Amino acid sequence: MTEKKWVYLFSEVEQAEKYAGSWDGVRGLLGGKGANLAEMSRIGVPVPPGFTITTEACNAYQDIHDFPEGMWDQALTALKVVEERAGKKFGDAQNPLLVSCRSGAKFSMPGMMDTVLNIGMNDETAKGMVALTGNDRFVYDSYRRLIQMFGSVVLGIDDEAFEEVLDEVKKEKGVKMDTELTTADLQELTAKFKQVVKKVKGFDFPQEPLKQLELAAKAVFDSWNSKRAIDYRRRENIPDDLGTAVNIQTMVFGNMGDDSGTGVAFTRDPQTGEKKMFGDYLINAQGEDVVAGIRNTSPIAGLGKDLPEAYETFLEIAEKLENHYHEMQDVEFTIERKKLWMLQTRNGKRSAQAAIKIAYDMVMEGFISKEEAIKRVTPEQVDLMLHPQFSVAAKDAAKKEGRLLATGVNASPGAAVGQVYFDADKAEQMHRDEGQDVIMVRPFTKPDDVHGMLAAKGILTSEGGATSHAAVVARQFGVPCIVGASMVSIDMNKRQLTSNGKLVKEGDWISLDGASGEAFIGKLDLTTPDVEKQTELMALLSWADDISRLQVWANADYPKDARRARSYGAKGIGLCRTEHMFFEEERLPYVQEMIMNSEKTQKMLNNLGALEAALKAGRREGRALTEADRKALEAEIAAEKKQIAESKGAKAYFGALDYLLPQQRSDFYGLFEAMDGYPVIIRLIDPPLHEFLPSMEDMLTEVATMRALGQTEGLAEKEALLDVIMSLHESNPMMGLRGIRLGIVYPDIMKMQVRAIFEAASDATLKGIVAKPEIMIPLTGHVNELKLVQPTLVQIAKQVMAEKGVEFEYKFGTMIEIPRAAVTAGEIAEVAEFFSFGTNDLTQMTFGYSRDDAERNFLVTYVEQGVLPLNPFQVLDRDGVGKLMKMAVDDGRAVRPNLEVGICGEHGGDPSSIEFCHLVGNNYVSCSPFRVPLARLAAAQAALRHR
Numbered sequence: 020m021t022e023k024k025w026v027y028l029f030s031e032v033e034q035a036e037k038y039a040g041s042w043d044g045v046r047g048l049l050g051g052k053g054a055n056l057a058e059m060s061r062i063g064v065p066v067p068p069g070f071t072i073t074t075e076a077c078n079a080y081q082d083i084h085d086f087p088e089g090m091w092d093q094a095l096t097a098l099k100v101v102e103e104r105a106g107k108k109f110g111d112a113q114n115p116l117l118v119s120c121r122s123g124a125k126f127s128m129p130g131m132m133d134t135v136l137n138i139g140m141n142d143e144t145a146k147g148m149v150a151l152t153g154n155d156r157f158v159y160d161s162y163r164r165l166i167q168m169f170g171s172v173v174l175g176i177d178d179e180a181f182e183e184v185l186d187e188v189k190k191e192k193g194v195k196m197d198t199e200l201t202t203a204d205l206q207e208l209t210a211k212f213k214q215v216v217k218k219v220k221g222f223d224f225p226q227e228p229l230k231q232l233e234l235a236a237k238a239v240f241d242s243w244n245s246k247r248a249i250d251y252r253r254r255e256n257i258p259d260d261l262g263t264a265v266n267i268q269t270m271v272f273g274n275m276g277d278d279s280g281t282g283v284a285f286t287r288d289p290q291t292g293e294k295k296m297f298g299d300y301l302i303n304a305q306g307e308d309v310v311a312g313i314r315n316t317s318p319i320a321g322l323g324k325d326l327p328e329a330y331e332t333f334l335e336i337a338e339k340l341e342n343h344y345h346e347m348q349d350v351e352f353t354i355e356r357k358k359l360w361m362l363q364t365r366n367g368k369r370s371a372q373a374a375i376k377i378a379y380d381m382v383m384e385g386f387i388s389k390e391e392a393i394k395r396v397t398p399e400q401v402d403l404m405l406h407p408q409f410s411v412a413a414k415d416a417a418k419k420e421g422r423l424l425a426t427g428v429n430a431s432p433g434a435a436v437g438q439v440y441f442d443a444d445k446a447e448q449m450h451r452d453e454g455q456d457v458i459m460v461r462p463f464t465k466p467d468d469v470h471g472m473l474a475a476k477g478i479l480t481s482e483g484g485a486t487s488h489a490a491v492v493a494r495q496f497g498v499p500c501i502v503g504a505s506m507v508s509i510d511m512n513k514r515q516l517t518s519n520g521k522l523v524k525e526g527d528w529i530s531l532d533g534a535s536g537e538a539f540i541g542k543l544d545l546t547t548p549d550v551e552k553q554t555e556l557m558a559l560l561s562w563a564d565d566i567s568r569l570q571v572w573a574n575a576d577y578p579k580d581a582r583r584a585r586s587y588g589a590k591g592i593g594l595c596r597t598e599h600m601f602f603e604e605e606r607l608p609y610v611q612e613m614i615m616n617s618e619k620t621q622k623m624l625n626n627l628g629a630l631e632a633a634l635k636a637g638r639r640e641g642r643a644l645t646e647a648d649r650k651a652l653e654a655e656i657a658a659e660k661k662q663i664a665e666s667k668g669a670k671a672y673f674g675a676l677d678y679l680l681p682q683q684r685s686d687f688y689g690l691f692e693a694m695d696g697y698p699v700i701i702r703l704i705d706p707p708l709h710e711f712l713p714s715m716e717d718m719l720t721e722v723a724t725m726r727a728l729g730q731t732e733g734l735a736e737k738e739a740l741l742d743v744i745m746s747l748h749e750s751n752p753m754m755g756l757r758g759i760r761l762g763i764v765y766p767d768i769m770k771m772q773v774r775a776i777f778e779a780a781s782d783a784t785l786k787g788i789v790a791k792p793e794i795m796i797p798l799t800g801h802v803n804e805l806k807l808v809q810p811t812l813v814q815i816a817k818q819v820m821a822e823k824g825v826e827f828e829y830k831f832g833t834m835i836e837i838p839r840a841a842v843t844a845g846e847i848a849e850v851a852e853f854f855s856f857g858t859n860d861l862t863q864m865t866f867g868y869s870r871d872d873a874e875r876n877f878l879v880t881y882v883e884q885g886v887l888p889l890n891p892f893q894v895l896d897r898d899g900v901g902k903l904m905k906m907a908v909d910d911g912r913a914v915r916p917n918l919e920v921g922i923c924g925e926h927g928g929d930p931s932s933i934e935f936c937h938l939v940g941n942n943y944v945s946c947s948p949f950r951v952p953l954a955r956l957a958a959a960q961a962a963l964r965h966r
């Protein structure tokens with residue numbers, strides 16, 4: 020049996036591929052960093068030689084708290100090969116090899132785990148390096164860095180302990196920058212750092228290079244289970260069992276003088292997506308200086324002047340990498356005495372705007388297919404493109420008023436308005452406990468600040484560049500961010516900042532424009548961006564539509580919403596809630612009038628109906644009518660008709676309906692006009708009638724007060740209203756008289772609505788508009804309900820079309836929102852021509868939760884304790900509610916193969932729920948207009964995922 024292979028040289032990528040089976044497998048085995056270092060070596064990019072200890076070794080280490088058997092020997096063997104390739108020997112006093120020990124998991128976890136540079140330095144090798152390079156400044160700069168990094172990362176000494184000493188020495192010498200320290204200063208620093216180690220740990224900084232390496236590798240393994248790494252994985256849904264690899268790599272030095280340097284760069288602008296090299300560098304520095312934001316970096320283009328040849332090579336390599344990976348790359352490089360070395364490449368994190376532009380551009384450049392482009396953008400990113408922004412006018416006005424607070428690097432786009440807090444804990448707390456919109460303001464951020472950054476609407480830092488921690492994290496999570504606003508000076512003690520001659524205290528409001536890098540005092544007004552002008556997004560979404568099997572429709576009640584939905588690409592209206600129109604100020608009195616008189620009037624109408632039915636049948640109370648009976652019956656009918664005609668209540672009732680009819684007609688006309696050519700689903704009245712009346716509590720108090728004060732004026736009307744309210748009172752109105760039940764008990768309202776819809780559709784058709792009304796009857800639970808209601812309504816529809824002399828396509832269907840309807844869908848589909856899943860109610864009734872009560876009382880606990888994986892009102896519960904849906908679609912289509920099926924609950928805009936709708940064979944999902952674009956992308960992604 021061959022020994023388990025724990026260690027792969029960068030040059031052994033083929034072996035890794037063979038073992039892991041795929042590139043994804045290699046990334047899992049060697050970590051993203053290790054896999055790409057090996058890949059870069061394979062395609063001829065200059066990478067300092069090294070090797071990777073696998074994630075499998077990490078997992079084995081976690082189990083036994085020690086290196087697995089054979090691993091360390093393999094590492095030592097690999098180190099020999101590296102020594103040969105580098106022409107140096109690890110621990111050798113004359114010609115020492117130094118290495119870095121770098122973490123690197125399958126998915127990049129920026130700044131979450133540890134890396135130690137310059138391993139192999141000790142008092143002896145330092146001397147050897149001085150003799151070899153003649154550059155003692157560089158040697159002691161490297162040595163003090165090793166002690167600091169090793170001290171904090173491996174030995175767990177608080178970094179502050181070293182920073183304090185560094186600050187002291189700088190102060191003493193009267194210098195600001197590390198680079199201004201002389202060789203003697205650095206030697207002094209090295210000695211002092213050793214003292215820090217001795218003082219805190221009680222032992223000396225380990226001089227034995229192999230011991231340093233072993234401890235560093237173990238520290239990297241341990242950092243997989245640091246609190247911040249675990250928190251990060253939770254949030255990003257990265258499994259805990261992946262482990263991190265360890266990369267041991269020959270050091271190259273950017274701190275050897277002015278012909279050396281180091282930097283990080285993106286092959287395209289990660290904020291805008293523009294195809295332009297974007298990054299920062301430092302001359303005479305080591306890698307960690309750039310990311311840490313401790314020195315002010317220069318924009319990458321400047322390297323063309325400082326070190327033109329290295330820059331030229333760098334641009335060539337960057338292009339080679341993009342061509343190879345077909346993705347925007349985020350790279351780290353170091354230049355050692357004019358020679359360029361690549362130290363890392365990975366797919367770069369980017370803003371939503373950049374993600375969309377880069378995906379689009381790469382299709383145009385012939386790098387990737389349209390399908391691939393669609394996979395590379397997330398629904399959340401599309402959503403961000405619709406988030407509010409500041410208008411130019413609002414910003415100009417604020418500037419005129421002297422409210423420009425600061426300008427800095429535009430690190431992550433988007434507009435944010437919030438109250439200022441100066442530390443992560445406070446920012447998180449004010450957001451969580453007080454529900455405030457917060458803006459976190461810091462000199463710079465660290466991995467420990469991430470919880471505050473996530474709670475913030477926006478982030479502002481006074482230091483750091485476009486690749487600093489704050490910038491990278493903000494872009495990744497779509498939080499608007501400005502960094503390096505150097506005029507901002509923060510006083511942590513007084514909890515305030517001054518900038519541009521202005522003072523901002525903790526809790527004050529400011530506004531950030533992350534796209535322009537400008538911060539303003541106070542709140543700026545937000546406007547919705549013009550999606551139609553975002554040509555790349557529009558193109559991407561039209562490609563998406565070609566791939567999707569599901570259409571995306573919108574929930575819209577008014578023509579202006581319908582127009583917005585249409586401009587966002589909706590192919591229909593899946594839900595127009597007619598009752599919203601009843602609430603309009605001048606209409607509500609008529610609606611109330613109608614309700615006040617509906618019970619009495621309906622009683623008379625029912626009487627009349629029964630009498631007329633008897634006459635028609637020629638039978639009454641079980642026996643045939645005699646001639647005399649007939650006469651008497653006719654007289655009764657006449658009397659009833661007279662009573663109705665003379666009844667004040669009936670007059671008011673019909674008067675109100677007559678008033679509402681043309682109002683509704685014009686509402687619907689506007690919708691048909693806006694959706695010309697597309698279906699418009701209009702839901703007939705759904706809520707319980709009491710919702711249109713004042714609350715019972717209010718009326719009770721009002722009437723009681725009036726009685727007590729002896730006020731008689733208007734009392735009678737109030738009492739009558741109260742009577743009606745009390746008669747309509749239900750103990751569980753959501754399950755009471757509403758929806759189709761109203762259509763049976765008080766049929767005139769729905770009849771009026773259907774007449775209004777068909778009159779509007781006829782008028783529209785006559786004007787050349789293609790109107791496609793679909794009438795949706797809510798809350799069906801039993802097919803008999805539908806059998807009673809629907810044919811009468813269809814009759815009205817036909818009558819109106821005959822009156823107007825037009826014909827057009829229309830449908831009558833129902834919502835499926837009661838479990839019984841889903842279970843008996845086969846019967847219901849015999850009557851209904853379409854189903855629309857009302858998943859809000861369907862979820863409530865399937866779980867037996869009242870949504871408001873559940874979300875207020877126990878749902879959070881349920882999700883926290885894992886009783887439910889997610890809030891089922893946000894993400895469709897596939898196993899329960901979804902099973903009902905699937906059953907309903909299958910049974911319905913068995914009866915009516917062309918049954919149209921959609922969803923109009925809030926789930927219609929949730930990507931996971933959209934995927935489920937794709938799987939059960941919906942024709943469309945319907946969501947709020949603002950979610951239409953992301954739903955279009957999600958629908959295409961679902962189709963691609965389940966090809």
Ligand code: ADP
Pocket residue numbers: 067118119120121122129130131132133134136268269270271272305306307351352353362363
């Ligand atoms: P992180 O994942 O936090 O970026 P890295 O392992 O990439 O950590 O290393 C931190 C910094 O040290 C980076 O700037 C990197 O380029 C630099 N670095 C790592 N290894 C070497 C090396 N062998 N020679 C020179 N610089 C290195």
Ligand code: MG
Pocket residue numbers: 351363
């Ligand atoms: Mg790195």
Ligand code: MG
Pocket residue numbers: 797836857860
């Ligand atoms: Mg409902």
